[in-house]
Amino acid sequence: MKKSFNERCYDLLRKVPKGKVTTYKELAHALNTGAYRAVGNAMRRNPYSFLRPVKSKKNQDFPVNKNPYAPEVPCHRVVNADGRLGGFASGLPKKIAMLKKEGVEIVNDKIDLNKFGHRF
DNA sequence: GTGTTGACCACAG
DNA sequence: GCTGTGGCCAACA
Numbered sequence A: 001m002k003k004s005f006n007e008r009c010y011d012l013l014r015k016v017p018k019g020k021v022t023t024y025k026e027l028a029h030a031l032n033t034g035a036y037r038a039v040g041n042a043m044r045r046n047p048y049s050f051l052r053p054v055k056s057k058k059n060q061d062f063p064v065n066k067n068p069y070a071p072e073v074p075c076h077r078v079v080n081a082d083g084r085l086g087g088f089a090s091g092l093p094k095k096i097a098m099l100k101k102e103g104v105e106i107v108n109d110k111i112d113l114n115k116f117g118h119r120f
Numbered sequence B: 001g002t003g004t005t006g007a008c009c010a011c012a013g
Numbered sequence C: 001g002c003t004g005t006g007g008c009c010a011a012c013a
Helices: A007-013 A024-030 A036-046 A092-101
Strands: none
Touching: A007 A024, A007 A036, A024 A036
């Protein structure tokens, strides 16, 4: 079964335990590729993002109606390699709030990857 | 097939 | 600390 790069990203992302975060770098590495940017790209057009903004383009890559992953894809659990939150389509504060809620400690809008960084 | 863009990374200055 | 530059890979026009 051939999965799109996007799907693989989400699949890995779902494996990240609650209370932990991963980085675009690790994610891409786990996918056996170095396309961190592509991962970010995938998240940006993430059709399963439950906080997806109105900025939805043509998400013709997946059947959004069925959204099989739904809130199971914690796109808020992905951060930059430095631990910075980087970007979030629906706003960083939201991301921070959710992560804090899961037990992730955020200091100065950054995450301690030594403690909360998940590796595949 | 080519060129642009992207929620990035690493390095240089 | 900041900006600029080059590079990586995938999706899209």
